[in-house]
Amino acid sequence: MPVLRFLADESCDHAVVRALRSAGHDVAAAAEEGQRTVDSELISRAHAEERILLTEDKDFGWLVFASGRASAGVILMRFPGGARRTLVDAVLVLARERGSELVNCFAVVEPGSVRIAPRP
Numbered sequence: 001m002p003v004l005r006f007l008a009d010e011s012c013d014h015a016v017v018r019a020l021r022s023a024g025h026d027v028a029a030a031a032e033e034g035q036r037t038v039d040s041e042l043i044s045r046a047h048a049e050e051r052i053l054l055t056e057d058k059d060f061g062w063l064v065f066a067s068g069r070a071s072a073g074v075i076l077m078r079f080p081g082g083a084r085r086t087l088v089d090a091v092l093v094l095a096r097e098r099g100s101e102l103v104n105c106f107a108v109v110e111p112g113s114v115r116i117a118p119r120p
Helices: 014-022 039-048 059-066 081-102
Strands: 005-008 026-029 052-055 074-077 105-110 113-118
Touching: 005 014, 005 039, 014 026, 014 052, 014 081, 039 052, 039 059, 059 074, 059 105, 074 081, 081 105, 081 113
Parallel strands: 005 026, 005 052, 052 074, 074 105
Antiparallel strands: 105 113
């Protein structure tokens, strides 16, 4: 399994950060840095550091597709309250089984579903 580099925004469940780190991935977390971040700055940072952005914020879809912001990849996690218990496992499986497909792509992960699209 390749080691992937991630940047988790504040909306990312910290259990995902811990699990990815435990699996050997390099994960930076904005929430650990103690200051609020602006979405456009965060996606620019992820791109500059060649990190895949982990988020639960749909605004990143707009930044990548409508605004054409460069990114090293985005994983948008959409897990409603009743399915939250499966979130960590879904992200770990995605990283393990499809990690090489995530670089420079936009992935949407939902309970029982993963869609990966190349950046425009």
